[in-house]
Amino acid sequence: MMRFSLSEEQTMLQESVDRFIQDSYSFEFRQKNIATEIGYSENIWKQFAELGWLGAALPEAYGGIDLGPRATMTIMEAMGKGMVSEPYLTSVVFGGSIINQFADDSIKSSLLPLLISGQLKIALAYSEAGSRYSPDNVSTTATAVNNSKTTSNQQFVINGSKGMVLAGHCADKIIVSVRTSGDRRDPYGISLFLIDRDCRGLSFHNFQTYDGLRASEITLDNVTVGSDQLIGQLDHGLSALEEVLDRGIAALCAEALGCMSALFGLTLDYLKTRKQFGRTIGSFQALQYRMVDLYMALENSRSMVVVATESLNGDASVRRQEISAAKIQINEACHLIGAQGVQMHGAIAITDELAAGHFYKRLAAIAATLGNSDYHLGRFVEKYQ
């Protein structure tokens, strides 16, 4: 049976991130931040590094503090409250855990210290046009080049394109899923390569998403990479990719929880202060009952975030179900709390000025990221045989 409450260590971590958001990451700051060229602040990123947050779940040997997935959960939840736009999910959760768990020692020892100290960012390119959220649907190919008689470093040439690469615009390195054998939907034959941002044949089309974040479409045109940049085993990359995506989903669910609790708090305050017809609008039963439904969705999400996070330590088939169940619960809650948070604020929340509307946008984006409810429900019901 899992423990739901935070340990003392995690509580302290949560308080320190909460305090940082409160002191240094106001809504006004956040809006200015996302309006900059890169959409986040390198200065803030450096502070995250100095505070130890970039290595919170990574090994001490590389400069981390090794507090496990609960630390990631705690940090992401707190960041959700401030709608932090720095690329923590993609660089630290995806990049950090994929390197830490699946890369060989030489890559780990060269990259993790840089990542933890804030000098290196990594993005994950797993999706393609037409693959939607499925990591096993890969048509980008990596073909072995037949000229490596003298060296153990087999060369591969990658061709194809990847879509919706979160925070691709600022990544120094990209982890890309490619097909090294099999057909487009084969679970076998998928491999993960680490490629440099400025390698020849790699081009980025960067764009903004409606929540103020950045993503990229990536084209790989005869990109050459050596087998020394292979992460995990050749052709066996899918299970690693799925595991890392599940880590990302758990973290994203935690961010959603923070985001929802912030919007819920704003809405509750508003119901208690806004007056219409000579009384606070929170005295109307129609709004009271709706608010209770939001509250239950929030509390259920709080439970499922812990469940998702704890499942990362366990068996893969259980993890798969718990992660999908959590993402479904959180997606539904994102829609409910996002939409009703705006509705109960009234017209003021459909302006650019108020935080409520921006929480709504971020929540809607989260629900569509790393698997919407339809995708995860499909994954969840696979067990009914």
Next chain:
Amino acid sequence: MSHSTHEKLASFRQEVRQFIQNNLPADIRQTVRDSRLVSHQETVRWQRILFQQGWAAPGWPEEYGGINWSPTERAIFDEECAMGGCPPINPMGLSMLGPLLIAHGDTRQKQRYLPTILNSEETWCQGYSEPGSGSDLASLQTRAVREGDEYIVNGTKIWTSGAQSADHIFCLVRTDSTVKQQLGISLLLIDMKTPGVSVRPIIGLNEMHFFNQVFFDDVRVPVENRVGQENAGWTLAKAILGSERLHLSRTGENRGLLEDLIAIAKQEESDGKRLIDEDWFRRKIGSAEVRLKALDYTKQRFLQKVEAGETVGPEISMLKLQGSELIQSFDELLLEAVGHYGLPYDPAWMLAPRTESVVGPEYAGTISANRFRHKGYTIAGGSSEVQHSVIAKNVLGL
């Protein structure tokens, strides 16, 4: 949670499971498995077996025959009972009145009533609702007028489950109508055989007899049968509901319905394949199972808070609210699964195994009857609307 705690709970679960396997009578298990109505006799028979084992009253202190189980252990016990096909216990004595007497009864009341509740020799029913007082319970009108050492009780109670077989009723009565409603209510223990008490059966939507109306016509009740102070009954009544709220999520019952649903969907055919293989139906089951998971884990989270000594307040109402609504969602899916074979109906199918062949699959026979019964879950014990109001007011401060 430490490794040793984890192991201790796992072995506790195993012990409970084993006990149920060895001691639950096969006929009662079959009644539950077939989703038929568990009779009063069957319930009492099972409660006596639990009593022999010392497990009749998990929520009571040890000195009164209870067990020192943690809330989590108790939840495990409830889950194993639900999954093992045990009939639900009759909560009136064991879960509601018993804890109330332990906390607020006098020595005589404890000595007179607790032992027979514990061994199921006597059963109880609850006299709360009245024809004019449903969700607005505090407006109740049944009057008790003091006359020497007795109260003279006049009025009527309704929706009294089990009144037809109960030995006693614990009853909220008005002892002062000059003050604010909540401050003029007392709690009386009344022997059902007292002259002037009569019971009228109320037949439910499923054509079965669950509910009753109880009439009090100049019923004389000794003053010593009043629990707590005169006019303190409302606080006591709320305490009863409070002590049981943690266990009202119906997660075990919901899990049983989920398992039935999956089993039925594997047997039903749709368009040349199994219903469970139809994507549109699988997804409906999946959505309901995700709701159940969220409810179950939230319940566990609250239980852990209680064990850690934190205060868990009226937010617990959300468990009852969601658990009862989820039961109804599973009922709808079960009916959908059997299609029009949910229509053939005979209340006798709820009472005994079907002997002659009837239309439709065997498992379809009780789905409708249970569905009609479960409609009461969102109405009784504080309707969904009352739960919403409780959370809005007492948790959200609206």
